Amino acid sequence: xxxxxxxxxxxxxxxxxxxxxxxxxxxxxxxxxxxxxxxxxxxxxxxxxxxxxxxxxxxxxxxxxxxxxxxxxxxxxxxxxxxxxxxxxxxxxxxxxxxxxxxxxxxxxxxxxxxxxxxxxxxxxxxxxxxxxxxxxxxxxxxxxxxxxxxxxxxxxxxxxxxxxxxxxxxxxxxxxxxxxxxxxxxxxxxxxxxxxxxxxxxxxxxxxxxxxxxxxxxxxxxxxxxxxxxxxxxxxxxxxxxxxxxxxxxxxxxxx
Amino acid sequence: xxxxxxxxxxxxxxxxxxxxxxxxxxxxxxxxxxxxxxxxxxxxxxxxxxxxxxxxxxxxxxxxxxxxxxxxxxxxxxxxxxxxxxxxxxxxxxxxxxxxxxxxxxxxxxxxxxxxxxxxxxxxxxxxxxxxxxxxxxxxxxxxxxxxxxxxxxxxxxxxxxxxxxxxxxxxxxxxxxxxxxxxxxxxxxxxxxxxxxxxxxxxxxxxxxxxxxxxxxxxxxxxxxxxxxxxxxxxxxxxxxxxxxxxxxxxxxxxxxxxxxxxxxxxxxxxxxxxxxxxxxxxxxxxxxxxxxxxxxxxxxxxxxxxxxxxxxxxxxxxxxxxxxxxxxxxxxxxxxxxxxxxxxxxxxxxxxxxxxxxxxxxxxxxxxxxxxxxxxxxxxxxxxxxxxxxxxxxxxxxxxxxxxxxxxxxxxxxxxxxxxxxxxxxxxxxxxxxxxxxxxxxxxxxxxxx
Numbered sequence: 225x226x227x228x229x230x231x232x233x234x235x236x237x238x239x240x241x242x243x244x245x246x247x248x249x250x251x252x253x254x255x256x257x258x259x260x261x262x263x264x265x266x267x268x269x270x271x272x273x274x275x276x277x278x279x280x281x282x283x284x285x286x287x288x289x290x291x292x293x294x295x296x297x298x299x300x301x302x303x304x305x306x307x308x309x310x311x312x313x314x315x316x317x318x319x320x321x322x323x324x325x326x327x328x329x330x331x332x333x334x335x336x337x338x339x340x341x342x343x344x345x346x347x348x349x350x351x352x353x354x355x356x357x358x359x360x361x362x363x364x365x366x367x368x369x370x371x372x373x374x375x376x377x378x379x380x381x382x383x384x385x386x387x388x389x390x391x392x393x394x395x396x397x398x399x400x401x402x403x404x405x406x407x408x409x410x411x412x413x414x415x416x417x418x419x420x421x422x423x424x425x426x427x428x429x430x431x432x433x434x435x436x437x438x439x440x441x442x443x444x445x446x447x448x449x450x451x452x453x454x455x456x457x458x459x460x461x462x463x464x465x466x467x468x469x470x471x472x473x474x475x476x477x478x479x480x481x
Numbered sequence: 482x483x484x485x486x487x488x489x490x491x492x493x494x495x496x497x498x499x500x501x502x503x504x505x506x507x508x509x510x511x512x513x514x515x516x517x518x519x520x521x522x523x524x525x526x527x528x529x530x531x532x533x534x535x536x537x538x539x540x541x542x543x544x545x546x547x548x549x550x551x552x553x554x555x556x557x558x559x560x561x562x563x564x565x566x567x568x569x570x571x572x573x574x575x576x577x578x579x580x581x582x583x584x585x586x587x588x589x590x591x592x593x594x595x596x597x598x599x600x601x602x603x604x605x606x607x608x609x610x611x612x613x614x615x616x617x618x619x620x621x622x623x624x625x626x627x628x629x630x631x632x633x634x635x636x637x638x639x640x641x642x643x644x645x646x647x648x649x650x651x652x653x654x655x656x657x658x659x660x661x662x663x664x665x666x667x668x669x670x671x672x673x674x675x676x677x678x679x680x681x682x683x684x685x686x687x688x689x690x691x692x693x694x695x696x697x698x699x700x701x702x703x704x705x706x707x708x709x710x711x712x713x714x715x716x717x718x719x720x721x722x723x724x725x726x727x728x729x730x731x732x733x734x735x736x737x738x739x740x741x742x743x744x745x746x747x748x749x750x751x752x753x754x755x756x757x758x759x760x761x762x763x764x765x766x767x768x769x770x771x772x773x774x775x776x777x778x779x780x781x782x783x784x785x786x787x788x789x790x791x792x793x794x795x796x797x798x799x800x801x802x803x804x805x806x807x808x809x810x811x812x813x814x815x816x817x818x819x820x821x822x823x824x825x826x827x828x829x830x831x832x833x834x835x836x837x838x839x840x841x842x843x844x845x846x847x848x849x850x851x852x853x854x855x856x857x858x859x860x861x862x863x864x865x866x867x868x869x870x871x872x873x874x875x876x877x878x879x880x881x882x883x884x885x886x887x888x889x890x891x892x893x894x895x896x897x898x899x900x901x902x903x904x905x906x907x908x909x910x911x912x913x914x915x916x917x918x919x920x921x922x923x924x925x926x927x928x929x930x931x932x933x
Contacts, residue, residue: 340773438829
């Protein structure tokens with residue numbers, strides 16, 4: 225289930241990663257490419273993840289076992305590690321613990337077929353930065369990796385500004401240009417979360433976990449309704465939209481072009 | 482030779498132990514009786530012979546001879562002993578063959594052996610005797626045969642044998658009998674349990690109706706078996722349900738992918754089909770996830786997260802989360818929770834349970850309807866009431882709702898995976914609360930928590 229990124233078609237060939245070693249990304253980038261190490265023993269899952277991430281411009285290295293994964297994680301500099309929890313030889317959580325003991329601070333996303341709340345807690349306690357239960361949508365994985373790469377650094381700021389949008393966290397008042405926007409407490413937190421992740425895809429599950437602090441996703445489109453309210457306030461009729469819905473994945477806040 | 486099976490039974494071992502204790506007790510008792518009797522008799526003999534000695538010794542020498550002879554008269558049991566010896570040791574009167582050398586003439590009773598002389602000849606006897614030196618350097622000996630004491634010992638011994646041996650035999654026989662009986666009942670239970678283990682869950686342990694501990698145990702185990710049988714039936718029913726529920730969307734996915742591969746002419750069409758397929762897969766996965774979550778909660782692994790939960794706060798949070806949804810559907814969502822009420826529980830799970838109920842209520846309330854979330858403090862319990870003006874749950878279904886895994890919300894649940902109420906029931910059960918489904922007009926569901 226590959227989700228195609230916007231603007232890409234099935235017919236233009238895309239990228240088909242052939243092996244589990246280093247994969248050259250399709251689009252050259254000017255800045256240094258983000259280096260991702262994926263430790264995953266299932267070939268098919270790894271193949272799909274690598275394909276998706278390469279499409280998104282990541283440089284992906286894959287290890288198929290815990291032992292080689294740990295060696296690679298120690299040998300090379302990576303920007304983010306994606307580690308499956310159940311691995312041959314050394315299990316995922318042990319790798320994370322070992323790396324953390326060795327003072328390796330690289331952000332880690334733990335993948336696991338174990339989706340229980342306690343499993344999640346254990347995964348995060350061992351040193352993982354985020355925990356994604358299988359099965360997951362690839363967009364969810366990418367969004368979380370991006371979130372780990374661009375973690376908001378200064379959370380002490382009390383005023384956020386993106387384009388014409390300004391948010392005062394103390395007074396809980398936002399302004400778009402000269403227009404004042406009244407926000408409910410939850411809307412304020414939602415907008416803050418979005419503004420701190422400008423240009424980044426945030427998924428419904430991420431919002432639910434981070435803004436509402438809940439680990440379960442109700443089956444109604446709750447997050448969409450809340451986001452709809454917020455968008456209604458932020459993007460008044462006639463103004464270029466700043467909050468965008470991404471079909472099948474989540475939302476993104478961008479400064480108007 | 483190995484001991485028979487029953488000797489290993491607890492009943493038998495107890496019977497043996499009790500018989501042993503009984504025997505020891507009886508021995509001690511009889512010993513005491515003998516000792517008391519012997520002491521009493523010895524004291525009596527001592528006082529009799531002591532006073533006789535004093536009386537005879539006080540008489541003049543010629544009368545002494547006479548008195549000694551008189552004393553020995555009329556003694557069919559041959560128990561009286563008396564002797565009067567001259568200073569040179571010669572016997573003057575009495576039935577003692579010669580002056581006893583080992584008897585101290587101090588007027589105090591001693592046990593000695595003498596040779597008795599009488600018409601029937603001489604005979605050695607154990608006697609209790611007192612002796613006193615006379616003023617003429619003679620010696621007066623007064624005694625009494627104490628073979629009597631031996632007779633008493635014999636009587637006691639015989640009584641003991643007659644009493645204790647049958648008692649022991651009865652105790653052991655009862656032990657054997659009881660343990661054989663227990664053995665037989667145990668054997669019956671073992672056979673039944675073997676059949677149950679082999680898979681025949683309809684079997685039950687035999688109950689005699691006597692109400693003894695064995696019966697009580699059997700009744701408890703049978704109750705447990707009823708529960709297990711019920712659970713297994715439910716689970717196998719649920720298994721069919723799960724298979725059905727998961728298979729339905731998967732079948733649709735398969736069909737649409739198959740048709741899409743053949744018929745899609747453009748990329749757009751193919752994408753639409755892929756989207757539908759992903760939606761169908763997500764639905765199947767959601768069912769599996771929901772079931773795993775119910776299982777996780779039912780296994781009680783989350784008890785670690787328990788703490789004090791302030792209910793009004795949780796209810797306001799839920800209302801805040803669902804308010805926009807309700808508004809979109811033109812349903813009024815009201816919360817009435819002002820009292821500060823704490824219960825012991827898992828905040829997130831309670832939130833999830835209430836959220837699920839509110840979610841359901843909003844879904845099944847038509848436009849311009851009302852959903853009410855109320856916190857009630859009763860004398861004995863705390864009630865969270867979620868009521869709506871929707872279609873309600875009919876009476877026949879109400880009983881099934883709280884039953885584990887039963888998808889009672891079939892009629893109400895037209896969308897979603899339909900496991901919401903099962904999840905709520907699992908959470909409520911984990912907390913030891915109750916779920917009550919009340920009568921209309923709409924639907925009223927109450928979570929009832931006992932007051933701490």
